[in-house]
Amino acid sequence: MSGKWDDWVVAALLGTARREAPSTEPGPRGLLDAAAGEVLRRRAGLTPATGAPLPGPAPEDSRPPTPREAAHRLATLLADRPRTAGAARRAAAPDLTELLPQWLTAANTHGYAPPPELLPDLLDAARSRTDLRPAVLAYAGPRARWLARLNPRWRFVLRAAPGPGSSLPSVDDPQAVARLWREGLFAERAALFDTVRGHDPAAARALLRSTWDAERAEDRLMFLDAFRAGLGPADEPFLEVALADRSRNVRATAADLLAALPGSALAARMAERAAACVAPDPAGGAAGIVVTAPRTCDPDMERDGVLARPPAGRGERSWWLGQLVEAAPLATWPGRLGVPDARAVLALPVAEGWRDDLHAAWCRAAIRQGDAGWARVLLGAPAAPGAGGPGAVSLAERAKLLAVLGAGERADWVAGFIATHGLSEAFQLLGGCAVPWSPALGGAVVDALNIARDAGSYPWSFSGVMGLAERCLDPAEGERLTGLTATPDESEDAAPGAGGYWAESFQRLLGTLELRAVMRAELAPDAP
Numbered sequence: 001m002s003g004k005w006d007d008w009v010v011a012a013l014l015g016t017a018r019r020e021a022p023s024t025e026p027g028p029r030g031l032l033d034a035a036a037g038e039v040l041r042r043r044a045g046l047t048p049a050t051g052a053p054l055p056g057p058a059p060e061d062s063r064p065p066t067p068r069e070a071a072h073r074l075a076t077l078l079a080d081r082p083r084t085a086g087a088a089r090r091a092a093a094p095d096l097t098e099l100l101p102q103w104l105t106a107a108n109t110h111g112y113a114p115p116p117e118l119l120p121d122l123l124d125a126a127r128s129r130t131d132l133r134p135a136v137l138a139y140a141g142p143r144a145r146w147l148a149r150l151n152p153r154w155r156f157v158l159r160a161a162p163g164p165g166s167s168l169p170s171v172d173d174p175q176a177v178a179r180l181w182r183e184g185l186f187a188e189r190a191a192l193f194d195t196v197r198g199h200d201p202a203a204a205r206a207l208l209r210s211t212w213d214a215e216r217a218e219d220r221l222m223f224l225d226a227f228r229a230g231l232g233p234a235d236e237p238f239l240e241v242a243l244a245d246r247s248r249n250v251r252a253t254a255a256d257l258l259a260a261l262p263g264s265a266l267a268a269r270m271a272e273r274a275a276a277c278v279a280p281d282p283a284g285g286a287a288g289i290v291v292t293a294p295r296t297c298d299p300d301m302e303r304d305g306v307l308a309r310p311p312a313g314r315g316e317r318s319w320w321l322g323q324l325v326e327a328a329p330l331a332t333w334p335g336r337l338g339v340p341d342a343r344a345v346l347a348l349p350v351a352e353g354w355r356d357d358l359h360a361a362w363c364r365a366a367i368r369q370g371d372a373g374w375a376r377v378l379l380g381a382p383a384a385p386g387a388g389g390p391g392a393v394s395l396a397e398r399a400k401l402l403a404v405l406g407a408g409e410r411a412d413w414v415a416g417f418i419a420t421h422g423l424s425e426a427f428q429l430l431g432g433c434a435v436p437w438s439p440a441l442g443g444a445v446v447d448a449l450n451i452a453r454d455a456g457s458y459p460w461s462f463s464g465v466m467g468l469a470e471r472c473l474d475p476a477e478g479e480r481l482t483g484l485t486a487t488p489d490e491s492e493d494a495a496p497g498a499g500g501y502w503a504e505s506f507q508r509l510l511g512t513l514e515l516r517a518v519m520r521a522e523l524a525p526d527a528p
Contacts, residue, residue: 008035055150059142063113070107070522071115077103078121094512098471100125102435102516104135106523114139119147123154133160160187168192171199181207186219194226201230205238217247224253231257236264243303255305259327260369266304267329273301274328277321278358280337281351288348289337291358293317294324318357325361330371333362342374360397367400375404382416395428407434415444423448427464436474445469446480449506453488459501466505473509475517481510 004023008031011021016028024034066074080096107114114122119140126136137144137160148157168191169176180192197204208223215223224242227235235257242254243266258266273294281290294301297308297320305327310319333345350358359378366374379401402410414429415438423445433441445465452462487503 005038008038055146058116058146061113061141061143063111063141066107066112066115067522067525069525070103070112070519071118073519073522074103074107074115074118075121078118078125094470094508094515098467099512099516099519101132101135102471103519103523104132104139106520108135108138110523112139112523113141116143119143123147123151123157127153127156158185158187168195171196171203177207181211186222190222190226193223194229197226197230201232201234205235209238217250220245220247220250221253224250224257227257228260231260233261233263236261240265243305251303252305252307255327256368259305262329262331262369267327269300269304270324270327271329271332274324275332275336277324278333278336289350289354289358291321291350291352291354293321293354318354321354322357322361322364325358326364326368328365330362330365330369330374342377346377363397363401367404370404372404372406375401376409379413382413383420395425399428399432402429403432408438410434411438411441415441418444418448423452423462423465427468430465430468430472433472435472437472439474439477442473442477443480445473446477450484453484453502453506456498459498459505463505466509470509470512473513475513475520478510478513478517481506481513485510 008021008024011019011031012035016026016031020026021031021034024030065071077096077100122136122140123144126133133156137157140157144154144157148154168188169180171177177192177196181189184192193204193208196207212220220242224239227239239254239258243251243258245251245254255266258264259270261267277292277294279290279292281288294317297306297316301320301324302308306320306323308320310316330342334341337345337348339345339348346359346362349355362374363378365371366378379398402413405413411433414426414433417429418426418441426445426448430437430441430445436442437445446469449462449465449469453459484506485503488499
């Protein structure tokens with residue numbers, strides 16, 4: 001019948017007046033009657049197929065269930081989808097999609113299990129927003145992997161690390177560990193490596209060494225990056241071998257890890273090379289530091305992670321010098337230059353225009369080596385003109401140096417910066433501060449927004465900071481915002497409509513803070 005059926009389809013598309021349908025009564029009714037009879041005949045002749053086996057039961061999740069009110073809140077957050085440009089939300093209404101990450105973080109802090117009926121929506125949210133995946137998978141627990149095996153849309157779950165409740169073998173069972181290491185998915189092997197490394201770093205290195213040559217380059221890179229947690233001198237021999245890896249990215253990561261070990265052989269080699277380039281003025285003149293940049297990049301330097309080809313617009317010699325100084329232990333320089341500490345090193349004049357290159361390299365070294373003392377001096381005082389310390393010449397560098405400091409000190413520095421310079425350059429710095437913001441930092445942000453409002457500034461310039469404040473400001477700061485929600489009188493030089501926009505923005509900020517406070521209470525119903 002396949003040929004006849006195809007002829008009928010053609011006749012139906014062209015019309016029976018133009019194409020006669022074979023083996024049917026004339027006209028459209030005859031064609032449709034014949035087609036209906038053929039469909040019925042096919043259905044009646046079908047042989048029942050063997051049913052697919054039912055999936056096994058979902059694994060148990062032993063964590064306490066999410067409180068009822070909090071579960072209702074989660075359903076609301078998941079149901080709130082981003083609006084299109086033509087259907088913008090009310091200006092004063094909180095953006096629930098931006099509160100979902102905070103809700104998940106708080107729920108994971110309490111160690112709750114999710115409502116089973118919301119698991120599909122959670123996985124759909126993580127599928128569309130990669131930033132949510134770590135928190136969603138931690139909250140979803142072992143049932144997420146069970147569901148992912150039944151729906152190809154959620155296959156990303158199978159590539160991620162197992163969440164709470166997943167059954168990794170005991171580190172005291174070497175046979176089970178070896179079996180999973182040989183046969184497991186990459187996510188399972190990565191989680192196993194982290195677990196074994198936390199229990200016995202030597203056993204983790206032996207496990208990785210057993211399959212190192214057979215691993216894919218991207219997997220070798222991921223495993224090597226896991227060495228950052230708990231990095232120690234015992235890792236050095238393995239990392240030295242990785243310096244000769246066939247993958248450039250693996251070699252670069254190994255060099256970066258070795259440079260973070262001040263006592264490593266690579267750090268000593270880099271210190272020797274850098275010290276040959278940077279020296280005190282032999283004549284003791286006004287040039288406190290004399291720089292002689294390397295003239296070539298030899299194979300030994302390349303093996304130790306120095307990239308020979310500079311980026312566009314950068315000279316070769318300054319490029320090589322920067323990499324050598326960046327990889328040398330910062331403890332090298334006070335003794336090499338004959339001064340007591342980092343502050344004295346950075347105060348020395350540098351000859352022949354090499355100051356910016358040298359200080360920028362020390363800035364990167366402080367970030368790489370996590371040296372808070374050097375980072376503090378390189379940042380300088382937040383109230384200094386331009387807030388540019390000896391080495392922090394850009395906002396990106398300041399943000400990276402701030403990340404080396406403790407959370408409290410970081411927040412105090414940014415609060416001082418905002419109090420002196422306002423919010424126009426503070427967005428990138430605020431993004432690196434711990435959430436919720438400290439009282440000093442939150443107060444500085446609210447005060448700066450109030451000053452900008454009273455000055456009649458363009459409110460749209462501060463939308464990014466307003467969005468950060470909705471997510472990061474402590475809800476306890478809400479009391480200070482009550483008086484700012486009214487529409488202010490607009491001066492003649494103020495931006496048209498600015499007063500109304502400021503009022504709506506503060507109303508939305510206050511509403512979001514109140515909602516976050518309610519969310520916090522719902523997740524901890526027994527807390528005082």
